[in-house]
Amino acid sequence: MVSGIRRALLVGGLIALLAVTGTLAAATTAAAQSEDTEEFDFELDGNESGGEFQFSGDSNGPVFDFSGIRDSPGFSFGDSDDAPDFSGIGSGSGDAPDFTGIGNGDGPDFGGIGGDGDGPDFGGIGSGAGEGPDFSGIGDGEAPDFGGIGDGGDGDDGGDGDDGNDTDPAGPADFQVSNLQAPGTATVGDTITVSATVENVGESEGTQTVSFGVDTDGDGTLEELASQDESLASAGSTTVTFDVDTSSLSAGTYTHGVSTANDSATAQITLESQQPDQPANFQVSNIDTNSPVTEGETLTLDATVQNTGDLEGTQTVTLSVLDESDSSDVTLAGGASQEVTLSVPTQTGDAGSSSATVQTENDSLSASVQVNSADSAPNFQLSNLQAPESVQAGETIEGSIDIENTGGREGTQTGGFGVDVDGDGTIETLEERTVTLGPGERTTENLTLPLAESLPGGTITFGVYTDNDTVTQEVSVVSADGSTDDSLPEYKSFTAYVEEGYLEVGHNDSRGDVPDCPNGNPANESLGCAQFTANFDQVSGEYTVTPENFRFPEIPFSSQTLGDVPTNISATETVTGSLDTATGSSTFEAATFATLGLGQGEDCGMPVVVNGTTGDSGSLAGTNGSTRSVITTGTTNATLVDNEFSVPSARGCGVLDSTVDGDVGLPAGAGVNEMVLELHIEFDSEPVE
Known part of the structure; x- marks a missing residue:
């Protein structure tokens, strides 16, 4: 039955084509005369097995012109179940076929069209000549098969298409503003921070200018003060932040906000007037x-x-x-x-x-x-000093003293006992005592003073003092050999050992610790002691140290970039100073060079002049040595300090000069650097050779 219907359709189509043969022939003849087309033979057959129209013809010349076929009532495409097969049409080098007016039933099969010549011309299909292709209605059945167009071969048949509905284009970007954050009050001149969330709720990616503005004139419009461009994909969001200087605004309450091309979010802020500077109070x-x-x-x-x-x-x-x-x-x-x-x-x-x-x-x-x-003030009076008239060198002076508060109220005083070393009538303190006494109260203090075996014979003045009174007694010292010579020990040299100490230099506080050497004995034999040996004039107190007798072990200084830098400190000229054996006060001046162990040679480092003192140096205070130990044992201890010395920039280190300066913080002037040395000093009766 179906075959019969198809055969009837084929016959009807053939009759319809014959009815327009004259028209086609006339058209092709006219075309031949204008060299655009030429007349050729073709045949239209029905295929029982396939049920498809077969078009064959000489494709070496101009291709078929199907324009106007739509007007033929006897020939319509798409009324049958199967799509027409146009495979093989247009494989020559002529113009593309014109399918104007085709398309109401099943989609045509265009497989193999246009392999060697121009692409098919679908202009005006479905809507008339001159306009773009109108494929409305194509696809109510099977989808058009365009397989092979442009490559000379048959394409694969396309799948069924959607029923006639065109896809709508994506909507534009739409930037919405939310979550506006800003202070509610500020002072004119402040910089305020404003932030907001911007989200693209549109269907397309876009770029918009996001601006912050203030309604300065109350007209409801935000005058822009700052802006920035933001690009967001569809459904993308970002947080925008504005730092806004309010100096250009007057005191008052304003509406402000963040805006895009599609949306805005606003809030209010109150700007308060700047308060004038208050006078000194x-x-x-x-x-x-x-x-x-x-x-x-x-x-x-x-x-x-x-x-x-x-x-x-x-x-x-x-x-x-x-x-x-x-x-x-x-x-x-x-x-x-x-x-x-x-x-x-x-x-x-x-x-x-x-x-x-x-x-x-x-x-x-x-x-x-x-x-x-x-009349009521505390008054500590001394009496009944007990001390031996004579004592052997190497023994201990043992004695006592009575102290009474003859004032009208309780008091506390710090007194002491010692020896008049230099004969000036002043007792140099060897030991201090602090005593508290009520009115009329009395106490007895026991006194001990060991003497060195090396102490020569002679007479010393032994004494005790308070804030209100002083008592003394002469004591004869018999030397170890029985001499009672009247002279004190004569020292001609001394060696000072650094028991502990440090140097801190530069704006970055680069520190180097001196190896410990308690009582002149190195805590680490491999490091040794920092020490210097001096020729000493006991009468004037002056001393000198030659460069070869000025010895410092290697000291590591910390460096941010170079790590611990080994540093050797040497005297570049004779060191000079003074030391008072009666008071223990001391000073010294040393011109030194700090050589840095950076593999750049002995000239890599900094020249430094240090002036140490047992007194005050800027914010540092040193302590005097014990006069008692000088007299009795020939030794003393003192603290030398200096924070008034300067350290210049590094030199002689080549490209590392600037690295050292940057790490340490050089140059560094007075008050930036500091040195503290705890000294153990041993005196000798022989000069330095």
């Missing part, structure tokens, strides 16, 4: 005094003065008490503070409780102070 706090004092002593007050204003100022700070006053001019920056010390003398008749006031232009603070009568 000196406030007084934390008064401390040395009260109670005794008539005739000095009353001292310490107070903290702080400038609580914004501007720097200078004011006079005054202490008023006992009809006396003391003042000091103080300059402070805004917010700065300083401790001020003021003092006034007391006099007979000042005894009693008084109010001491510290005052500035803006503030005052008072404290109660007590002045005691001189």
